[in-house]
Amino acid sequence: MNREPQSAFIEEIETLAPDHFVGHFLAGKRLPGFGLPRASEASLLNAKKVLDNRFDLIGESYLLPEGFSWKENPSRDKEWQIAHHKFYFAVDLIHAYRHYQDDAFLKKWAALLESWLDEMESGHIVLSDAQVEAKRMEHWVYSFLLLQEIPCRPLVSASLLRRFLERIAKETLYISEHLKPVRNHRTFQLLAVFMVGALFPEFQRHSYFVEFGKEKLTENLLTDFLCDGVHLELSTHYHQLVLESALSFVELAQLSGLALDKTLLKRLHKALEFSMWMQWPGGEIPLINDSDNGDHLALLEKGARLFDDPHLQWAATLGREGKPPGDASAHFHRSGYFTFCDRWGEDPETYAKRQHVFYDCAELGEGSHSHYDLFNFCYYAHGEPGVIDPGRYTYSSDPDSEGTDWRKRFKSTAYHNTVTIDGKDQTRYLSRTKHGPEIEIIKKSFYLGRRSDWVSAGARSAEYSPVHKRFFTYFLREYLFILDDIDMEDGETHECALRFHLSHKWLNQVSLEASESEVSVRSPLLRIQSVQRPGMRALIEKGWVSEKYGVKKEAPVVEFVQTGSAPLFFATLLAPEDLHGDGPALRAVTLMPPSTDRLLVFRVEGSRAGDPFSDWFLFQRGMSTERVQIQGIAFHGRFLAFRQNRHGEVVHLIGQKIEQIEIGNGPDFRINRAQDIEWSSEPNG
Numbered sequence: 001m002n003r004e005p006q007s008a009f010i011e012e013i014e015t016l017a018p019d020h021f022v023g024h025f026l027a028g029k030r031l032p033g034f035g036l037p038r039a040s041e042a043s044l045l046n047a048k049k050v051l052d053n054r055f056d057l058i059g060e061s062y063l064l065p066e067g068f069s070w071k072e073n074p075s076r077d078k079e080w081q082i083a084h085h086k087f088y089f090a091v092d093l094i095h096a097y098r099h100y101q102d103d104a105f106l107k108k109w110a111a112l113l114e115s116w117l118d119e120m121e122s123g124h125i126v127l128s129d130a131q132v133e134a135k136r137m138e139h140w141v142y143s144f145l146l147l148q149e150i151p152c153r154p155l156v157s158a159s160l161l162r163r164f165l166e167r168i169a170k171e172t173l174y175i176s177e178h179l180k181p182v183r184n185h186r187t188f189q190l191l192a193v194f195m196v197g198a199l200f201p202e203f204q205r206h207s208y209f210v211e212f213g214k215e216k217l218t219e220n221l222l223t224d225f226l227c228d229g230v231h232l233e234l235s236t237h238y239h240q241l242v243l244e245s246a247l248s249f250v251e252l253a254q255l256s257g258l259a260l261d262k263t264l265l266k267r268l269h270k271a272l273e274f275s276m277w278m279q280w281p282g283g284e285i286p287l288i289n290d291s292d293n294g295d296h297l298a299l300l301e302k303g304a305r306l307f308d309d310p311h312l313q314w315a316a317t318l319g320r321e322g323k324p325p326g327d328a329s330a331h332f333h334r335s336g337y338f339t340f341c342d343r344w345g346e347d348p349e350t351y352a353k354r355q356h357v358f359y360d361c362a363e364l365g366e367g368s369h370s371h372y373d374l375f376n377f378c379y380y381a382h383g384e385p386g387v388i389d390p391g392r393y394t395y396s397s398d399p400d401s402e403g404t405d406w407r408k409r410f411k412s413t414a415y416h417n418t419v420t421i422d423g424k425d426q427t428r429y430l431s432r433t434k435h436g437p438e439i440e441i442i443k444k445s446f447y448l449g450r451r452s453d454w455v456s457a458g459a460r461s462a463e464y465s466p467v468h469k470r471f472f473t474y475f476l477r478e479y480l481f482i483l484d485d486i487d488m489e490d491g492e493t494h495e496c497a498l499r500f501h502l503s504h505k506w507l508n509q510v511s512l513e514a515s516e517s518e519v520s521v522r523s524p525l526l527r528i529q530s531v532q533r534p535g536m537r538a539l540i541e542k543g544w545v546s547e548k549y550g551v552k553k554e555a556p557v558v559e560f561v562q563t564g565s566a567p568l569f570f571a572t573l574l575a576p577e578d579l580h581g582d583g584p585a586l587r588a589v590t591l592m593p594p595s596t597d598r599l600l601v602f603r604v605e606g607s608r609a610g611d612p613f614s615d616w617f618l619f620q621r622g623m624s625t626e627r628v629q630i631q632g633i634a635f636h637g638r639f640l641a642f643r644q645n646r647h648g649e650v651v652h653l654i655g656q657k658i659e660q661i662e663i664g665n666g667p668d669f670r671i672n673r674a675q676d677i678e679w680s681s682e683p684n685g
Contacts, residue, residue: 008169013202018158025161029148030199031255035248035302037142039095047096050089051108057083059550070119077396079549082125086135087116090143098150106155109143117163122174130178131185133171134192140168141195169203172196176212183233183367184242187224190217191245198252214253218261221246221268229270230335234365236278237291237392240299243271247302254306265307272303276315277330277339278358280385281351283318286358286378287391288337290369293547314344319351328477329448336362338446340453342477355576356380357480359472361457363441368433372425373416374441374459375470379480379526381576386526387500390415390555393546397432407432410546418470419484419570420497424463437462443469445656449678452476452654456639465490471619475641476652478584479575481604481617486568493565498572500528504545504555512540512558517590521558525579529589530560531571531602537561567621571602584608594630598622601630613651617641625659632664637674652680 007014016024037043049056053064062074073081090109097105125132144164147156176193180186190213197209224242226232231239246268253260275296279285283297300316303309313322324344331338338359345351358378364370371392379387390410397407409415413425428436444457458469471483486496502510502523510523519538521528530538543557562568571589578585586606595601604615616631618640627636631644637658642650650666657674667679 008166008204009202010204010206018162022153022156022158022161025165025202026148026153026156030145031252033255034145034199034251035298036145037091037095038298039099043092043095044099046089047092047105050093050112051104055084055089057088059548067115070116071124076398077394077550078125079395082132085120085125085132087112087139087143090139091146094143094146097152098146103155106152110156110160113140113164114160117167122171123178130175131180131188133175133178134185134189137168137171137175137192137196138188140164141192141199145199165200168196168200169205172203172209173205176209179216182220183224184231184238186220187217187242187245190220191249193217194249195252198256210256210258214258214260217249218264221249222261222264225267225271226332226334227267227270228332228334229267229272229274230332230337231271232366233289233369234335234337234362235289235291235369236285236287237289237294238369239271239278240275240285240294240296243268243275243303244299246271247299247306250306251302269303269307269309272300272307272309272312274332274337275300275303276312276325277332278337279315280356280380281318281345281354282380282383282385284385286380286385287389287547288358288360288376288378289365289371289373290392290395291389292391292549314351317348319345319348327448329453329474331446331448335365336360336441336444338453338455340474340477352383354380355477357474359455361441361444361446361455361472364427364435364438370435371411371416372413372427372429372435372439373418374426374439375418375457375468375472376416377472377480378417379574382525382579384505384525385503386523386576387417387574388503388545388555389417390501390544391546392549393544393552394550395432406552410544414497414499415501415543417500418498419468419486420499421461421464421466421468421486422494423497424461426459426461426463428463442467445676447654447656447676447678449654451652451680452641452678454639454641454654454656456656464494465492466494466496468496471639473617473641473654475615475617475654476643479573479586481589481602481615481641482570482572482574483600483617483619484570484572485619485621488565488567491565493563495561495563496568496570498560498570500558500572500574501543501545502526502556502558504553506556507554508556510540510556510558512538514538518588519560523556525577527573527575527577527586528558529573529575529586531589531591533562533568533570535562535564567597569600571600571617573604581609584613592616594628598626599628612646614644615641616644625657627660633661633666635661637661649681651682654678 058079093105093109175189193209194213284293300312304312310323311325314324329340340357342355360376393410394406399405408429413420426439440460442458446455454473456471467487469485473481506523513520518532519530541557543555544552545555546552573589575586584606588605590603592601592603600619602617639656642653655677658677659674661669
């Protein structure tokens with residue numbers, strides 16, 4: 001049925017004389033209003049390098065000889081050749097031609113295109129499942145669209161233009177017949193099919209490409225994005241990439257007058273909301289699972305326009321336009337992700353100063369892009385990411401010259417902000433694409449309050465017998481208090497290590513001081529304080545962070561280590577430094593009496609504008625709970641946290657599974673069953 005016709009074009013186009021053929025395709029815009037890639041300093045710089053045959057891809061740069069073969073790979077990493085064949089630089093060269101009005105850039109575009117057409121056939125990189133062809137079509141089409149309405153006819157011959165467009169039609173048919181069965185590669189492929197169909201009514205298969213692409217892409221996107229809007233691979237980077245493709249589909253369909261499935265549009269709107277919640281206040285993203293960084297503001301801007309959403313516009317413009325969302329925390333129930341912030345700001349200045357927390361309480365995503373990172377988190381404050389996820393670095397599992405498998409290392413539990421036990425991963429790494437039995441999440445509960453948030457869950461691994469439980473608290477949306485509780489169920493001795501990976505910008509700027517009661521870590525913008533435990537070792541070691549594929553930078557890692565056969569815990573406070581005197585200044589965190597093996601009591605001392613306060617955190621560790629009385633409060637429940645002012649008055653509290661609570665000179669709580677609570681003395685608190 002899909003046998004290739006003798007001509008790529010309909011008869012009216014096929015019979016055009018060469019000059020008229022060029023004039024037809026290079027005159028006027030196709031689907032005016034369709035968003036095209038924007039020029040940037042990076043794209044213009046890259047175009048200059050390509051003029052000299054220097055190609056910077058996946059963190060590796062190679063100067064190729066004139067007349068190089070597209071079939072040869074100068075790199076040991078096959079990802080380099082894959083990126084080379086995707087023709088990212090085609091768009092950069094046309095941007096540079098438009099910007100500098102220098103014929104050399106357009107001539108280089110034509111020369112590279114012609115050399116590829118002379119040498120290559122479809123499907124050269126077999127392992128790509130035609131996703132390389134799909135991305136190449138995308139970049140070819142974008143570069144062609146950027147050629148329109150600019151003087152270029154003398155430099156683009158009729159014969160080259162015909163060969164180029166014929167190959168677009170041929171490659172698009174090849175893509176439609178070699179689709180990936182599921183997930184993001186299939187999305188990229190089907191977008192290329194639909195895009196070519198929508199933009200080139202001159203092709204004989206125009207209608208087939210449009211109808212086939214629309215039907216299959218709709219089906220695939222509804223499986224790509226979970227019902228909470230998160231991409232099913234649970235990578236923040238691939239979420240953005242697939243969503244960019246989805247929005248191009250929506251935009252093209254709207255401009256073509258094609259109606260799309262309403263369920264799909266609602267799902268994509270949810271996906272945009274996740275992007276809004278997940279994005280850091282500076283416009284970057286936390287690098288969860290296989291991820292690179294990048295500027296995703298254009299994605300939110302397009303989403304705000306397509307869905308007429310002022311909240312998306314607020315995030316897209318970093319607080320300049322639109323309307324801030326009403327809530328400060330969100331749970332994405334199907335994926336298991338949480339995001340928290342202290343506020344959404346009132347203007348660009350206050351937007352940039354927001355705190356932002358991304359918390360991973362999710363199972364492994366579909367496919368092979370997952371890392372072994374349960375309970376990992378990222379913390380952004382004072383305009384910078386402080387506690388970070390190191391990223392992915394590479395897909396190559398070939399050891400380097402020193403024998404290091406960097407693919408395995410960046411996926412490992414030790415490369416995330418959580419606890420490792422006996423140096424093992426939560427889930428066993430088997431190969432670049434395979435892993436052992438997945439870690440199990442147990443007893444997960446959470447509370448997203450008006451002023452405070454918390455998440456509690458346990459982790460049971462097939463790799464070791466101890467159970468790791470983490471209680472993650474964003475108290476008064478001012479700072480994090482984290483209790484990591486490890487239960488040695490087998491009674492054997494185990495080594496437990498808690499790590500926090502910090503920004504590479506802070507290398508050689510992090511210090512550590514230890515006393516009998518606590519360990520204090522100071523960095524340029526963030527304070528980390530841990531309760532000192534008998535025999536606990538605290539150190540700052542060298543780690544790595546990769547914000548771009550193939551490029552890694554040294555970064556500081558804070559590590560706390562304990563060894564034992566009895567249950568043990570780490571209690572950690574993470575707070576932004578009070579740089580301007582307008583936030584809480586936290587001085588100490590202390591394990592307090594009446595702490596026992598079954599009850600842990602911690603006090604955090606601090607002040608705001610010189611006015612002292614004390615925050616208390618109480619955790620009951622056993623299967624059952626007991627009545628506890630402390631600081632004028634009597635309660636029976638699983639967890640309680642509260643703030644006392646300088647007069648000893650309780651001004652805020654939160655609790656988990658509270659069965660009974662009494663506060664001297666405080667509110668009268670009437671509780672009929674165990675429930676989570678929050679109370680504040682402030683109005684609307």
